[in-house]
Amino acid sequence: MILDDAAGPRRAVLVARAPDRGAALARLLQGAGHDVVVAPVIERAPADDVAPLDDAVRGLARGAYAWAVVTSVNAVDALVDAAGRTGTSLAASHARWAAVGPATTRALEAAGVTTDLVPAGDATAAGLVAAFPDPAVTDPDLPSVLLPLGDLASPTLDDGLAVRGWVPHVVTAYRTVHHALPADVVTRARSGGFDVVVVSSGSVAREIAAQVGTGTPVVAIGVPSADAARDAGLAVAAVAAQPTDDALAAAVASALDATAPDSLAAHPAATPSLSTKEHP
Template sequence: MTTSQARPLQGRRVLVTRPRAQAPVLATVLAEHGAEPVVLPLIAPTPVTDTSKLDAGIVRLARGGYRWLIFSSANGARFFLTRVQTLGYDERICQQARVVAGAATATTLAQQGVRADVTLTNFRAETVSAQLATASLTDQQVLLPRAAGGRPVLPHTLRQRGAVVDEVVVYRSAPVPESSAPLARWLRSGTLNAITFTSSSTVRHFMAALATEALTDWQQEAVVIACIGATTAATAQEHGLRVDAIPEQTTAAALVQALAAVFARRRSASAAAADGAPPRMLVTQEP
């Protein structure tokens, strides 16, 4: 096995923009594939200050008032379970409902002793309802913990199926102001080979950081952009970014594999171009 096969990202500097608590997972997988992870969190998830609606949802869950509990992100799961503990409940109250989560979020839940009854390989708002096609949602009570500013697609599609959805905001994604200067410096110098985005929030704060630094002339075509899912990719494209890699599964491992595939294709294209180039002529100077 060649080095490019065993470590397909050898020598590539890859920016990790996800929150500091989650960055090590992606950074580790990148390093295992030979990359040099550059960790620069662009967002910092923070719990909401007004927890009245969240608390009411947790109390109702503990009393068996919900049929479904749907987590759309690992951060949402963490903050929700932290609040459950703060209110004096055991995490196992979640099992009063059928728990639905993506693969990465299901792992986070399992670490806290909560079992996901339905694990979706590709958790995307537009497709969650379809992936629950065999379940009857008519008049079913659904608790949906989520981030502030979350897109309305998921609750809307669930309600179209007849579900009664309670949305509760559990956290907000705050910007990390000190990330703007180093980000602009690296982009100007061309030292980054790839950028990873793991949520729409990371994309929005990336663009905000560029605006703060008045950076409009960075060489985007020289940087591979990888987004963890279609929703994040759509946000990136809406902001004028070219997206090169979108994995089929919304996990760190799948994201790195998709990124490695892009560089592999580029190596193949470069090799093919070199093989097809006309022979170079050796020009000697006459005496």
């Protein structure tokens, strides 16, 4: 918390994202009067071997897959890179495309790809599995699905689609690697200088716990991220109702309101309520 004689105390928020990915949320939070620091704790790196992804993108071009399923903006970026290396066009693929949520959909659109399936209300791998059609009805002759995933992805999507009758082809599209926070941010966080930290994935939550400890509560983009945060020893103050910047800003506001001095004085036993919806 930062004291501001003119406007009262300003709350401090650490958005643990890369500047380009965190800028829109930072603007919303700054517009609400908060002191915001944007700094990543992870970054995308190419797969150790890009040949399997390049081969998969060539397969998209020649019609080897009925569907391509994308669960992150990082995966879209990796696919675009692979298309550039192989001289192919994602937009020209005859496969249908599924995206986990709005950010991934926008990234695909920027690459010229029209999204055919986005789960309604459950922007997770499990939500994608539940929303997928029956291959016996839609693609009996070509039940193959391309899954370009990060190296730390859980088997939820792969296993779930296989149970549904699809034939998933998993390729590592990118690696998630450690990115050290600036020393001044670490010092500030370890000394209680932030009221909340925004985490957008389980990997981010684990890195926050490792780099700055577990003393600051977090606001999670969804239930899987919240679960990972708790597993890492972090207190979850709120969970966004949707995996969007607006919903994250609303969740931050809820968490900060619940921990405001006046609120704590009036309701000393109160704790922030958590959304039961599931998001990535």
